[in-house]
Amino acid sequence: MTFRLTDLTHPIIQAPMAGGPSTPALVAAVSRAGGLGSLAAGYRTAADMVDEIAAVRRLTDRPFAMNVFVPEVHPSAPGDLDAYARALRPFAAELGVPAPEVRPAGDDEYGAKLEQLLADPVPVVSFTFGLPTAEHAHALQEAGSAVVLNATTVAEAQAALALDPDALVLQGPLAGGHRAQHDQRAEPSELPLEALLDAVRGLTSVPLIAAGGLATRADVARVLEAGAHAAQAGTAFLLAEEAGTRPLHRQALEAGRSTETVVTRVFSGRPARGLRNAFIERMTRHSVIGYPEVHFLTSPLRAAATDPDGINAWAGTGYAHCRRASAAEILADLAP
Numbered sequence: 001m002t003f004r005l006t007d008l009t010h011p012i013i014q015a016p017m018a019g020g021p022s023t024p025a026l027v028a029a030v031s032r033a034g035g036l037g038s039l040a041a042g043y044r045t046a047a048d049m050v051d052e053i054a055a056v057r058r059l060t061d062r063p064f065a066m067n068v069f070v071p072e073v074h075p076s077a078p079g080d081l082d083a084y085a086r087a088l089r090p091f092a093a094e095l096g097v098p099a100p101e102v103r104p105a106g107d108d109e110y111g112a113k114l115e116q117l118l119a120d121p122v123p124v125v126s127f128t129f130g131l132p133t134a135e136h137a138h139a140l141q142e143a144g145s146a147v148v149l150n151a152t153t154v155a156e157a158q159a160a161l162a163l164d165p166d167a168l169v170l171q172g173p174l175a176g177g178h179r180a181q182h183d184q185r186a187e188p189s190e191l192p193l194e195a196l197l198d199a200v201r202g203l204t205s206v207p208l209i210a211a212g213g214l215a216t217r218a219d220v221a222r223v224l225e226a227g228a229h230a231a232q233a234g235t236a237f238l239l240a241e242e243a244g245t246r247p248l249h250r251q252a253l254e255a256g257r258s259t260e261t262v263v264t265r266v267f268s269g270r271p272a273r274g275l276r277n278a279f280i281e282r283m284t285r286h287s288v289i290g291y292p293e294v295h296f297l298t299s300p301l302r303a304a305a306t307d308p309d310g311i312n313a314w315a316g317t318g319y320a321h322c323r324r325a326s327a328a329e330i331l332a333d334l335a336p
């Protein structure tokens, strides 16, 4: 039977977190503890995605989600990308890595991932950075997966609801990591999560999942009270023992209690929220709309960084509540 949010013991979803944090161990621990763990296929090959699904299945028979990135519909401007690559050169030289060069973007093996998810369905498939086609969404549902879509505005929610999803994530402006906005060129919406929830609640009976800046039990209780069926938290799980969060990222979160988060395109070309650091300070005036090419331009620099000032330390505004603990303990902290 297709997964429903009401099947969860706790209405908490551990957000998919590409780039390392969403390990099979984290996902399985959250699902075993009565929430919904989410794997992240972004930046991985389809073959790696398959391995991670197998790893979760070895650890638990509880439902879990797989998240995929929808390829960018609006391509980046080549001239802007070249200028950004040039602006990165001094940075690269200081780190001793080759001068970054713009490469063709690729589609994150989107087609191969969907083919695989249709051939061997998982309980939940979620999409970010845009919407799947109606054919793909319905084929996944026919195959037995619940389909979860993302929206950051009322218009995006309406477009998503037209595909008859099983649930809709409403991501507010305080969220850590990338904004889920469907068009990379848009200015990120500043409509507060509660206002978005309120507006969309009146449009549909599809279960709504609230996300963005939810890091305490009171935050979760507030969005449930406001009509969400579940809360999705990413940042709160970044210091979980089972998470694959990079040590420098962990260090930034633990040392960063006196700083702040900002939304920036400097790391990937798409707006994302992370802890303010020297990389952001230095590159903001050069930043361009350029996902995913900018992600690949900066990735060797981020990989070579030896302190938190050189990395994309994604974090939502609730980061000061992050704590080092098991995923089950973090889930218990959040559960209403």
Ligand SMILES: Cc1cc2nc3c(=O)[nH]c(=O)nc-3n(C[C@H](O)[C@H](O)[C@H](O)COP(=O)(O)O)c2cc1C
Pocket: 015, 016, 017, 018, 019, 021, 040, 041, 042, 067, 127, 128, 150, 171, 174, 175, 176, 177, 178, 180, 211, 212, 213, 214, 215, 232, 233, 234, 235, 236, 314, 315, 316, 317, 318
């Ligand atoms: C490190 C990190 C990586 C993320 N990667 C993804 C991803 O791969 N797919 C996705 O849909 N959302 C991703 N997000 C966004 C989350 O789905 C969610 O909207 C966000 O974490 C909620 O805000 P919070 O971090 O304040 O809890 C990521 C967030 C973080 C912090």
